[in-house]
Amino acid sequence: MSDIYAALEIGTTRTLLAIGEAGTSGRIKLTCHASIPSTGVRKSKILDIKQATQAIKGVLYAIEKKQSEAGSDITIGNAYLVVSGQHIKADPFTGSIQIDGRVTDNDINDLSEQAHNMTLPKDRELLDIIDQDYNLDNFGGISTPKGMAGRVLKLNTLHIHAERNRIEDARTAANGARLEIREPLFAATCAAEAVIEEYERKNGALVIDLGGGSTGYAAYIDGYLVSSGVIGVGGDHVTNDIAHAFQTNQSQAEALKTEEASATISQERGEASRVKLQSSSPLLDYRTISRHALDTVVNARLRELFAVIRDTLESQDLLHRLHSGVVLTGGGAAMRNIDALAQRELGMNVRRGRPLGVDGLEDEPHPESFASICGALQYAHHANATKPLFGLNKLFGGLFK
Amino acid sequence: MNESASSMLLIGIGTSGCSIARSVADSFGESLRYILADTDAKSGDLGGPFTLIGSNRLSGRGAGGDVVAARLAAEDSLGSFDTLIEGVRLAIVVTALGGGTGSGATLEVVKHLSDRGIPSCVFATTPFAFEGADRQRNARGVMNMIEEAANACFFLPLDKLVESDDQTMGDAMNKAISIMARGMTLFWRLATKPGYIRLDAERMRHLIAGSGKGRFASVLVQGENRAEKAVEELRNSKLLLDSSGPVRAMLCGVLAGDDLRLSEIGVISEGLRLSFGERAGFELATVNDEETFSGRLAVVLMLFESNGRTDAEEEEAAKTNEAVRRRRKQKAVLGTGPTGRGRFNNAEPTIWNGEDLDVPTFIRRNISLDY
Numbered sequence: 082m083s084d085i086y087a088a089l090e091i092g093t094t095r096t097l098l099a100i101g102e103a104g105t106s107g108r109i110k111l112t113c114h115a116s117i118p119s120t121g122v123r124k125s126k127i128l129d130i131k132q133a134t135q136a137i138k139g140v141l142y143a144i145e146k147k148q149s150e151a152g153s154d155i156t157i158g159n160a161y162l163v164v165s166g167q168h169i170k171a172d173p174f175t176g177s178i179q180i181d182g183r184v185t186d187n188d189i190n191d192l193s194e195q196a197h198n199m200t201l202p203k204d205r206e207l208l209d210i211i212d213q214d215y216n217l218d219n220f221g222g223i224s225t226p227k228g229m230a231g232r233v234l235k236l237n238t239l240h241i242h243a244e245r246n247r248i249e250d251a252r253t254a255a256n257g258a259r260l261e262i263r264e265p266l267f268a269a270t271c272a273a274e275a276v277i278e279e280y281e282r283k284n285g286a287l288v289i290d291l292g293g294g295s296t297g298y299a300a301y302i303d304g305y306l307v308s309s310g311v312i313g314v315g316g317d318h319v320t321n322d323i324a325h326a327f328q329t330n331q332s333q334a335e336a337l338k339t340e341e342a343s344a345t346i347s348q349e350r351g352e353a354s355r356v357k358l359q360s361s362s363p364l365l366d367y368r369t370i371s372r373h374a375l376d377t378v379v380n381a382r383l384r385e386l387f388a389v390i391r392d393t394l395e396s397q398d399l400l401h402r403l404h405s406g407v408v409l410t411g412g413g414a415a416m417r418n419i420d421a422l423a424q425r426e427l428g429m430n431v432r433r434g435r436p437l438g439v440d441g442l443e444d445e446p447h448p449e450s451f452a453s454i455c456g457a458l459q460y461a462h463h464a465n466a467t468k469p470l471f472g473l474n475k476l477f478g479g480l481f482k
Numbered sequence: 483m484n485e486s487a488s489s490m491l492l493i494g495i496g497t498s499g500c501s502i503a504r505s506v507a508d509s510f511g512e513s514l515r516y517i518l519a520d521t522d523a524k525s526g527d528l529g530g531p532f533t534l535i536g537s538n539r540l541s542g543r544g545a546g547g548d549v550v551a552a553r554l555a556a557e558d559s560l561g562s563f564d565t566l567i568e569g570v571r572l573a574i575v576v577t578a579l580g581g582g583t584g585s586g587a588t589l590e591v592v593k594h595l596s597d598r599g600i601p602s603c604v605f606a607t608t609p610f611a612f613e614g615a616d617r618q619r620n621a622r623g624v625m626n627m628i629e630e631a632a633n634a635c636f637f638l639p640l641d642k643l644v645e646s647d648d649q650t651m652g653d654a655m656n657k658a659i660s661i662m663a664r665g666m667t668l669f670w671r672l673a674t675k676p677g678y679i680r681l682d683a684e685r686m687r688h689l690i691a692g693s694g695k696g697r698f699a700s701v702l703v704q705g706e707n708r709a710e711k712a713v714e715e716l717r718n719s720k721l722l723l724d725s726s727g728p729v730r731a732m733l734c735g736v737l738a739g740d741d742l743r744l745s746e747i748g749v750i751s752e753g754l755r756l757s758f759g760e761r762a763g764f765e766l767a768t769v770n771d772e773e774t775f776s777g778r779l780a781v782v783l784m785l786f787e788s789n790g791r792t793d794a795e796e797e798e799a800a801k802t803n804e805a806v807r808r809r810r811k812q813k814a815v816l817g818t819g820p821t822g823r824g825r826f827n828n829a830e831p832t833i834w835n836g837e838d839l840d841v842p843t844f845i846r847r848n849i850s851l852d853y
Binding site: 123124126167312313314317318321322324325326331371373374377378381382384385388389392396 | 615618619622626823824825826829830831832834839840842843844845847849851852
């Protein structure tokens with residue numbers, strides 16, 4: 082018997098729905114996925130619920146059609162929701178209890194309950210609580226305090242929360258397509274779940290999820306998440322910069338970004354130094370622009386983005402502790418030479434993040450753009466593996482109505 | 483004052499910058515061309531050629547930690563600098579980042595020097611960690627902009643300059659000012675005093691123009707094996723260890739009395755090359771000053787980092803700087819024309835360090851495009 086999960090991402094660039102099947106080995110197989118360009122979303126915010134609903138209906142239809150062609154007649158009833166956007170915040174919170182002698186299981190449970198009980202404003206919705214380290218009598222970095230003697234035990238946690246209205250809008254859009262949202266999940270930590278190994282988390286690793294409307298990051302040290310956040314700058318900004326610099330429409334700019342531009346500045350000479358651009362004028366077939374200028378526009382934007390992340394982590398004294406380096410995910414990670422630029426700007430080893438422990442992406446040219454959706458499917462599997470397993474009928478009754 | 487010295491100008495900006503510059507002028511022991519500038523009138527009470535920045539706007543009360551107020555105040559006062567910088571071939575700016583004037587006014591003064599075609603070299607301390615997040619933010623907010631406007635800059639973290647654990651904040655600050663002043667004085671002597679391997683102000687100007695970001699440290703040693711001691715101290719200097727990139731070039735100044743031996747220069751030269759990069763360019767200068775350094779040996783070391791840019795990017799950066807200068811001259815003010823927010827016009831803005839990141843970066847950075 083295998084468990085099947087669905088995850089939905091309503092991104093600025095695309096709406097993506099993916100189906101994952103957990104095999105007996107624990108690996109996830111991405112059995113089917115479909116995406117269509119998003120139209121009612123800007124900077125990760127849904128501006129037009131009707132259009133977002135249409136997009137979700139579109140991917141649902143595409144998935145069901147593919148499944149039907151594969152001989153599986155199912156209807157998808159619910160999905161985990163991957164969310165991003167600069168409305169997402171991560172706040173530290175520390176719980177504290179007095180210890181009488183040695184730390185017991187009860188102490189740890191009481192402390193966990195207290196540390197998880199941070200009150201959020203009404204307009205915020207909790208996405209996740211990450212347990213970091215324990216601190217016993219001001220001695221931190223403890224992972225398992227049970228049995229240790231001390232007086233005051235503390236638990237450091239990181240509470241990730243989002244603007245409630247944004248999540249509600251996504252729920253409304255999904256409900257309009259008869260899809261129920263099971264749980265909203267933060268895109269950057271989902272991506273990290275999918276692309277970094279345990280030893281990298283311990284050594285210190287940074288995942289940068291380059292989305293269309295925003296860029297999320299998640300930094301891990303000593304095995305746990307120490308810092309996370311979202312910057313409201315994404316691939317759409319690169320497109321907008323190109324459109325403004327070369328007076329093109331958005332689709333031309335998008336094509337220039339994905340097909341021609343490089344994150345580092347080109348040194349091409351001769352014919353290769355010019356890029357052809359279809360002219361909007363009836364008098365001209367095409368016009369050409371300087372590749373050097375195109376790369377300069379992209380380079381300036383991406384350098385700035387990495388500098389913001391670098392400065393943020395540096396101000397938290399974390400940058401020099403990320404010994405395993407940086408992993409880039411999201412659609413923006415497909416940009417030519419972005420790894421070289423990130424390496425230079427962040428001063429660390431950088432690689433693109435292909436989802437680990439996930440099969441079914443072998444034919445995808447840019448598997449790193451599936452990192453957060455794969456992470457969501459892995460999360461779904463882990464979350465359900467710790468609960469009593471549903472029977473096959475019950476599972477399908479829950480996930481596939 | 484000799485001609486070499488008079489073509490170099492030391493500018494102290496902000497309260498700490500004024501203290502350091504004044505201390506250098508006192509230590510130098512002879513007339514040194516310098517000016518002190520601050521928004522706080524109290525900085526002028528201790529003497530020296532003082533310019534009050536933004537007297538109309540701030541009434542001599544200081545900028546109160548407000549970087550923007552200090553920038554505006556400095557803009558108001560830039561005209562008064564013109565007579566003070568006449569004939570200057572190289573300006574050395576010394577300041578402490580973190581406060582309003584040190585961060586804000588320094589940036590405007592350096593840009594003004596750049597507009598007047600005067601190369602500038604900035605020595606700036608960055609705040610102690612205990613000074614708090616606001617001062618750290620003030621400093622970080624302008625470091626990149628200063629780096630862009632200045633020809634060379636050295637950011638010296640106070641945490642690395644002084645072991646502050648067992649000192650009061652006042653003591654730590656005073657010690658930092660004195661260490662900075664000592665380093666600056668040695669630097670000044672290097673460019674103005676005679677030596678067997680001469681580095682005059684013109685050569686210094688040539689070396690510094692376009693050097694970019696660097697690291698700076700100085701040591702003063704005496705006794706047996708003093709050359710080895712100097713190398714060892716520099717090798718272990720916290721100010722030199724922190725690096726954002728490999729060393730591209732080194733400028734080493736050796737200052738000593740008449741007892742300076744050739745073998746000592748060899749030890750220093752070889753030791754520093756082995757320690758900081760054998761492939762890096764190496765420029766050496768010596769100063770003979772028996773009166774000041776009898777029996778002692780001082781070494782001033784500047785390491786210039788490679789920024790990792792490709793040649794094309796270097797070329798672009800040079801063009802950008804030129805474009806920035808041109809636009810400043812035309813009094814072009816960012817933000818008054820079309821914003822370039824494009825499709826983000828009605829979206830929630832992304833603000834970082836006071837900048838609207840939805841506006842194309844190349845517009846905000848004044849990057850010229852070779853269409």
